[in-house]
Amino acid sequence: MWDSRVARLLDRTPSHRFSQGEVAELRRWSGEVRAVVQRLALPEQCVLAVQESRRLDSDGLSREELVFRRDDGSTFTAMLVRPDEQTQQGAVVAYGADPDALALDGLTVLALSTVDEADDEALLLVGRSRLAAGVDDVLSALAWLRDHQQIETIGLYGTDAVVLHAALIAGGGAPVAVDAAIGSYTDAGNRELALPGILRYADLPDLYAALAPRPLWLAGENATVSGAYKAFGAEEQLQIGKPLASFFGNARVATPGIPPLKVHFGIPARLEIADRLDQVLASGMLTQGKLVVEFEKLAQRFTGAESIAVSTGTAALDIAYQLLNVAGKTVLAPVNTFFATAASIERMGGKVDFVDVELDGFGMDPQSLREALARHDDVAAVVVVHIGGIVAPSFKEVLAECAARGIPVVEDTAHALGATLDGQLAGTLGAMGTYSLHPAKVATSGEGGFFVAKDQAHLDAARKLRDHGKISIDKNVHDRLGNNWRLSEVHAAVGLAHFAQLDDMLAMRRALAAWYDENIDSVPRVKRYAIPTGSVSNYYKYMAILDPSIDRAELKARLRQRHGVSLAGEVYDVLLSDQPYFAERFAGRTFERAEWFTRHHICLPAFPSMTTAEQRHVLHALRTELS
The missing domain is CATH 3.90.1150.10 (Aspartate Aminotransferase, domain 1)
Structure with missing residues (x-):
């Protein structure tokens, strides 16, 4: 019997308990549950290498004992079991389960043993659990099986919550079978393999429900899980107690879509961000603090120059054009670029004229530039954009044309962080460089940008301009018109984690x-x-x-x-x-x-x-x- 305090703790309603809703709403809920599981499990999937193997054929089955080596040098043993002759129906990673029955029914089975209970205390001391360690091995084995066995359908099978959590973290549509009763975490028997803190967010049935609508096999009925599959209109994807081989063989696996881009922060990066945000919030210094300074120093590795962090890539352009006094003058820009490149010119009082591109590196065409220069006698600057991350060789000719006329060149390096031309980093070839840290770019701080310049006077002025033209952070004295172009400590925390990768x-x-x-x-x-x-x-x-x-x-x-x-x-x-x-x-x-x-x-x-x-x-x- 629980004492009253423990009973009150366990009686709290989880924040992500399943409830009926529209499919779009349920997909959001499912994604949030999977994100919680990933965060609490701290998965450390690695690339497995086979260190040893030996054949152990028996009972009409082909058996191969494999000793896998993890990235950290540690090892574990698995058994790859196949019928000697078969019509291939797919493959299964089995955790803590007998593989023979599935193999005799025509499935390739990679069987893993469970993590030793003796490891639990050591794992907990570093913020992990035996459950999470088992999940690591399952995810790594799943990746190995996909890479080394040319099989269309690969599923997960086990007798405890390790397979459930691995499926939630792996995502995708692979079929999942769990041969265990679904109770509640408040039942003593279900707490052994639980993630620390999970009941704040979801109970065990909620986690199973979050697998919908992918194919799922369970040993027994559960109202929450059945309700989720019904809400998705995927009742046929939930199989209760039917033959496992036919479940895996007949599972209707949806091909996951491939997005145009994906912004990825792994669990270590997310924890690093969380730690830094905790420090920021505890300090009360949410802007103009030490994280921005640290971020600027880290950025120099990739910009090749002293870097000033600003709120957006557009803010960096605004600063560049203001420093070059483009108001009332012409600025030449490529006709093929993002709207902000030219809009910023107009916003700073300049007049934009467009220049055609060349088709070798998609940069500004030197001949078209010469024609534009001949049309105007008031060109304050030329801005060049490195389209798609390519610094075009024609840029050298553009630089020479501008240098001969004493016209400064601004590099809009929004696309080209880390790209080079003849070994020189993009953004450092012209008089000034601007960078965007929008989530669509190669590295992000959520929103943000950097400004670089060859002239130290421009750098000093830019630091003032980003803070309303203040002469210093601790004096409320302004000697020029600037704007609020500051990058916050919150954005710097995100940027530091992403730039580290x-x-x-x-x-x-x-x-x-x-x-x-x-x-x-x-x-x-x-x-x-x-x-x-x-x-x-x-x-x-x-x-x-x-x-x-x-x-x-x-x-x-x-x-x-x-x-x-x-x-x-x-x-x-x-x-x-x-x-x-x-x-x-x-x-x-x-x-x-x-x-x-x-x-x-x-x-x-x-x-x-x-x-x-x-x-x-x-x-x-x-x-x-x-x-």
């Missing part, structure tokens, strides 16, 4: 691009775009060129509707001269090369957490629609 994220983007480069030639009517010699892209976008006969909008719709593939947004599909704000002013002007580029390029999904299987699916979908 930027080397790895850039490497992942380049690896994804290399895979596409090696395989995209198998897709008809799509031409691989080759990065120009001397330029090293960060692959903010992976661009390819469509055959002119292809209707891009129709292709994108078919890919999305038939294959669940969403192509990334173009860079760009509407020229600035055609934007309603500018259209009347530039009516009759043509920008032949930019117009061709905007019509005929596509951007394939490419983000650091993307898998090779997802890339294969993208190219398969393109091949299917373009063959």
Whole structure:
């Protein structure tokens, strides 16, 4: 019997208890539950390597004992069990369960033993649990099985909550079977394999309900789980007590969609952010604190220059144009870029004129620039944009043309953080560089940006401008008109965590691009775009060129509707001269090369957490629609 205090604690209603609602609302609820499980479990999935193996065939089954080595050097043993002769029906990762019955029914089974109870105390001392350790092994084994066994359907099977939690964290639509009764965490028998603090958010039936509508096999009925599957209109996906082999063999697995981009913060990064936010909130210093200073120092590794953190990439542009006194003068900008590049010129009192692009690196065309310079005798600056993360070799000619005339060049480096030209980082070739930290970019702070400059006087002035022109943080004295362009400590906390992973994220983007480069030639009517010699892209976008006969909008719709593939947004599909704000002013002007580029390029999904299987699916979908 619980004492009164414990009873009161356990009697609290979990914040994410399942309740009926519309499908969209239930999907949000399910996502929130999965996020809670991931946060509390602290998963540390690793890449497994087979250290030893030996064959142990018996009873008409092929058995292979595998000793897996984890990233940290520790090992665990698993058994890969298959019928000697079979019609392949799929594969299952089994945790703490006998694999023979499933293998005799035609399934490949990778069976894992449970984590030793003796490990529990040590795990708890570092904020983890035996449940979480078991989840790690299941997730790692699942990834190994997908990579090494060419099998379409891979499911999860077990006799306790480890498989449930692994399924919630892994996501996707793989079938799940749990041969255990579903009670409540308040029942003593269900607390052994529970995540610390889970009952604040959800009880055990809520976690099972959050698996809907993926295929789920249970040993017995549960009203909460049945209610969730009914609400999703997926009653047939919930199987109670039926033969397991037929459940796995007949499971209707939905192909997960591939988004155009995905902003990923792993559990360690999220905990790091939470710790920093706790420090910020405890200090009461939510802006102009030490985290922004720390963030600026970290950024220098990737900008190659002293970096001033600001609220947005647009704020960085505003500062650059204000420092260059563009008011009443002309600024030349590429016609193919995001609206903010030119809008900021106008907002700072300048007059924008547009320049065509070249088709080697999609940068500003030097000849078109010379023609624009000849039209104007009041050019205050030229702004260049490194489209898609490519610093075009033509930029050197642009720099030379401007240097000969004493015209400063601003690099809008929103796309190109970490990209280089002849070994020099984007943003450091011109007089000033601006960076965007919007979530769509290669690294983010939620919202934010950086400003860099070669002239120390510009840097000193920029620090004042971002704080309303104050001469210092501790004096309420202003010597110029600035604005509130400050980056908050909250955003800096996010940025520090993401920038700490930027080397790895850039490497992942380049690896994804290399895979596409090696395989995209198998897709008809799509031409691989080759990065120009001397330029090293960060692959903010992976661009390819469509055959002119292809209707891009129709292709994108078919890919999305038939294959669940969403192509990334173009860079760009509407020229600035055609934007309603500018259209009347530039009516009759043509920008032949930019117009061709905007019509005929596509951007394939490419983000650091993307898998090779997802890339294969993208190219398969393109091949299917373009063959």
